[in-house]
Amino acid sequence: MGTYILRRLVMMVPVLLGVTLLVFAIAKLTPGDPVMLMLGFSATPERVALLRSQLHLDDPVFVQYGRFLWDAVHGDLGLSFRTQYPVIKEILERLPNTLELTFLATAVSALVGITFGTIAAQNKGKFLDRFLMITSLAGLSIPTFWLAILLVLVFGVWLHWISPAGGEGIKNLILPVLCLAVWPTAVLARLTRATIMEVLSEDYVRTARAKGLMDRLIMNRHVLRNALIPLVTYLGLLFADLLGGAVFIEAVFARSGIGRYIIGAIIARDFPQVQGVVIFIAVGYVLLNLIVDVLYGVIDPRISVSNS
Amino acid sequence: MSSSSQIELPKTPASIQALPLKKAPRQSPFIFAMESLTRDRVAMLGLACLLVMVFIAIAAPLIAPYSPTTINYDVVLSAPTWAHPFGTDDLGRDIFSRVIWGGRESLRTGYLAVTIGLGGGIIVGLVSGYLGGAFDSITQRIVEVFLAFPSILLLLSIVAALGPNLVTIMIAIGVSSIPGYSRLVRGSVIATKNLDYVTASRLIGAKNRWIMVRHILPNIIAPILIYGTMSLGGAIMLTAGLSYIGLGAQPPSPEWGAMLNYGRAYLQLGWWMSAFPGLAVFITVLSINLLGDGLQEALNPKMRSAGPR
Numbered sequence A: 001m002g003t004y005i006l007r008r009l010v011m012m013v014p015v016l017l018g019v020t021l022l023v024f025a026i027a028k029l030t031p032g033d034p035v036m037l038m039l040g041f042s043a044t045p046e047r048v049a050l051l052r053s054q055l056h057l058d059d060p061v062f063v064q065y066g067r068f069l070w071d072a073v074h075g076d077l078g079l080s081f082r083t084q085y086p087v088i089k090e091i092l093e094r095l096p097n098t099l100e101l102t103f104l105a106t107a108v109s110a111l112v113g114i115t116f117g118t119i120a121a122q123n124k125g126k127f128l129d130r131f132l133m134i135t136s137l138a139g140l141s142i143p144t145f146w147l148a149i150l151l152v153l154v155f156g157v158w159l160h161w162i163s164p165a166g167g168e169g170i171k172n173l174i175l176p177v178l179c180l181a182v183w184p185t186a187v188l189a190r191l192t193r194a195t196i197m198e199v200l201s202e203d204y205v206r207t208a209r210a211k212g213l214m215d216r217l218i219m220n221r222h223v224l225r226n227a228l229i230p231l232v233t234y235l236g237l238l239f240a241d242l243l244g245g246a247v248f249i250e251a252v253f254a255r256s257g258i259g260r261y262i263i264g265a266i267i268a269r270d271f272p273q274v275q276g277v278v279i280f281i282a283v284g285y286v287l288l289n290l291i292v293d294v295l296y297g298v299i300d301p302r303i304s305v306s307n308s
Numbered sequence B: 001m002s003s004s005s006q007i008e009l010p011k012t013p014a015s016i017q018a019l020p021l022k023k024a025p026r027q028s029p030f031i032f033a034m035e036s037l038t039r040d041r042v043a044m045l046g047l048a049c050l051l052v053m054v055f056i057a058i059a060a061p062l063i064a065p066y067s068p069t070t071i072n073y074d075v076v077l078s079a080p081t082w083a084h085p086f087g088t089d090d091l092g093r094d095i096f097s098r099v100i101w102g103g104r105e106s107l108r109t110g111y112l113a114v115t116i117g118l119g120g121g122i123i124v125g126l127v128s129g130y131l132g133g134a135f136d137s138i139t140q141r142i143v144e145v146f147l148a149f150p151s152i153l154l155l156l157s158i159v160a161a162l163g164p165n166l167v168t169i170m171i172a173i174g175v176s177s178i179p180g181y182s183r184l185v186r187g188s189v190i191a192t193k194n195l196d197y198v199t200a201s202r203l204i205g206a207k208n209r210w211i212m213v214r215h216i217l218p219n220i221i222a223p224i225l226i227y228g229t230m231s232l233g234g235a236i237m238l239t240a241g242l243s244y245i246g247l248g249a250q251p252p253s254p255e256w257g258a259m260l261n262y263g264r265a266y267l268q269l270g271w272w273m274s275a276f277p278g279l280a281v282f283i284t285v286l287s288i289n290l291l292g293d294g295l296q297e298a299l300n301p302k303m304r305s306a307g308p309r
Helices: A002-029 A034-039 A047-053 A061-075 A089-121 A127-142 A144-158 A171-200 A203-210 A214-254 A258-268 A270-298 B031-037 B039-056 B095-131 B133-145 B151-162 B167-193 B196-203 B208-244 B258-266 B271-297 B301-305
Strands: none
Touching: A002 A061, A002 A127, A002 A270, A002 B031, A002 B133, A002 B151, A034 A047, A034 A270, A061 A089, A089 A127, A089 A171, A089 A214, A089 A258, A089 A270, A127 A144, A127 A171, A127 B271, A144 A214, A144 B258, A144 B271, A171 A214, A171 A258, A203 B095, A214 A258, A214 B151, A214 B208, A258 A270, A258 B151, A258 B301, A270 B258, B031 B039, B031 B271, B039 B095, B039 B271, B095 B167, B095 B208, B095 B258, B133 B167, B151 B167, B167 B208, B196 B208, B208 B271
């Protein structure tokens, strides 16, 4: 197990090198002088030259990349063009808000999605199954940001239950979480249904049925446990989906968070902010997937991670 | 005898001649799947809906009752009426006409984004899978790097570099999906490249490029096109979403997401400004997903019979 984790950590190196190279190259290849962005076009040539040398922008590109990488490894993602504030601090300030949103959405979607998927699989072909599957397809197709707008319209503008301009507190967390959970709930419901139906066709389920076990017992003891394995794998991918969703949800509900932070950074072309978020999230995602893969081996004794 | 060189063949007995000449039933699994798809009513409903949306988008100048950009201060923020079925916005522009015109922007952007992704994916996957060896190894390591982090990050990085507009997000959605497509194509290529007819072609001295384009590509194109269709919904949704948060189409474009963005400020005064453009996205994506669901079931019959119940 130890060697496996170590090897996976080593495998992260090329991935993170690739990500840093990518964001660095994008910032470098983009037209527009960062110094001009910071000082404005009325700046004197002396000030421009001074700032250029302070930011080491006169060095060769590969030296700049090396310095960028060295700083990033030490947790320094540079200073924002706009605020002159360390990007890593800005990210960490907004991270709890986004994590709160994504964790709650994960919990809601896992609970509802797996329940619906199980119910659908148990009623395969019947009305309830058809209904749940069509509902989940609608859930996959509805634009999250539009659903969010409609909910703000109904509960904020018409019923005045929440503030349409956004706000803190539990009351203002319900709608964002629900909206963010719609898509993964639908995915999980469909995935659960498909997995359970696959497990139901396994020999050991037939054996269990042949020896006269009750359906409920077969479901709880044999089917659900085995069906859980692919669902855990999905949890790693779910994080990426939720993060993508958070970009839109935070915008609609005017919530402070990583998603809104990166939108603002892109519109203002504040490259240190964009680079910082991309690197930060890539690292988090790769680590999360490592944890999921390790969990995989713990849940399913047939898979021995050290041999793979 | 008119010609001595001709050998007279024995005549076919009349009993055999009378047999109707039937074409052998085409056994291609793909055609079989398509036949089962046409019997899937829900999928056909999705296809019909999608075709209607595409038709409306193409025929927008003929269908739309008003110009999408003409300002008319006489009917500012009118709720839906017979004259303006979807209402009007703060400048008196007809939302119905704007939604119709917006379909052009949204559908075209989604379709071109998928084309960019598929095109790039086919080139990378085909060459990498067919050539194998060191080229394949290096390409796959690079692809793995891209697949190892969420593609939304690559997408947003590209938008950051090129600046927010509709062309940018089309490129960004397309390019950020190339790694995923190339994996899919490479898998199909590897499964195809050692089949007898490919080997035969190589034996008679055909060039690599000829084999790739003439023999392998036609045999893997069907599943790839279907996968492309299925991801069209996601691309359209993403286009609208990015425009909504201000990274895509900019006003006065009637792109659906841009309309939603614009309507957001008027939520209190004109709910119709936000409701209808989003509904258009929803219906388009839903019809694509209904079709895609049917396609998947038709191509993967194992799913249908799974389970003893």
